Amino acid sequence: MRNSTIEIGVGAFMLAGVIALLVLAINVSGLSLSQQSGGYKVYARFDNIGGLTGRAKVSLSGVTIGEVSAIRIDPKRLMAEVEMQIYDGVNYLSVDSSAQILTAGLLGEQYIGITPGFESDVLKEGSFIQDTQSALVLEDLVGKFLFDKVSK
């Protein structure tokens, strides 16, 4: 009897470990296995991406519809080229949509906001978003403001 209570205790202990890891995975890190894989790639070129990083979210009207999968320099145009992975169900972005780099809150992370266009053709795997707006860089802004003041 004594032996079996020990075994029950150890079994419960192991189970508690597995449950704790599952809670950490699902509840704390928000891991979801369903959504990750699918999707199609869309590209956009920016003059300046500011502090944008990989895995930053891509949002439409504040709803996440994808994430940034790669950032590189386009060597011909010398501009930043951002590769975005858009989720599979999102198949209604028209080709004249525009992409902006936005900041969440005052000090928050940067993400890409998509503003939909009006064309009936939609973005597909490998297509480029033509109309882009770069990240707001504080130093540039201050510089412009000072220049305006001086020139007046």
Next chain:
Amino acid sequence: MLNFLQMLGGKTLARVEAFGRSGQLLVHSLIAKPTPVKMFPLLIKQLHFVGVLSLIIIVVSGLFIGMVLGLQGYTILVDYGSEQAVGQMVALSLVRELAPVVTALLFAGRAGSAVTAEIGLMKATEQLASYEMIGVDPLRRIVAPRLWAGFISLPILTAVFAVVGIWGGSLVAVDWLGIYPGSFWANMQASVSFGDDVLNGVIKSLVFGFVVIWIAVFQGYDCVPTSDGISQATTRTVVYASLAVLGLDFVLTAMMFGEI
């Protein structure tokens, strides 16, 4: 001068020798023909002693550390008007750092010292020698189950600590201080990644479990078999294990998050 050099050399040699002996202990007790039928009941008994009986101190300290983190984070973040970020602060600091380190320190004090004292006393009362006399290898019978038990149970205790701590943080932040629960959990889920944060925490706890239980077992097995020697070995276990955990934590953190 020569005396000093001799002392230095002797100390160094003794240290290196102890390292070698501890490596031998590890290899001899872990690498052998597996005998699951004989080993399993011993392992269960040690898991109960090392793991299950440590649960209470882990749960209580995890709860209080999580609550303190929630309270401290709230009072600082509310100055910047971003008190919703308390969720990700509590979760990240627990999962990345506090859960593995504090659990390992508590584990060294609660289970490591007990293992050292137990094995040391077995040595002092010549139980280990009598095992050898009847043809049972004490490394396999006494040391190996304890090593495995520590190695298995510390990651579990760490995960439990993190979960209880996050629950304690949410208790303070959401239920007492009135942060909107949606933003608390959503901020946490957006910033904690399973691969980078949770798994790295698990890797840390695996390393710590291995180091702490190795030190504990070796100090017990290698102690001077007197009452004085056992008390010194127990102290050394706690001190060395704590220092090793804190030092290794820096190295692991630099490798995982430091982008070196």
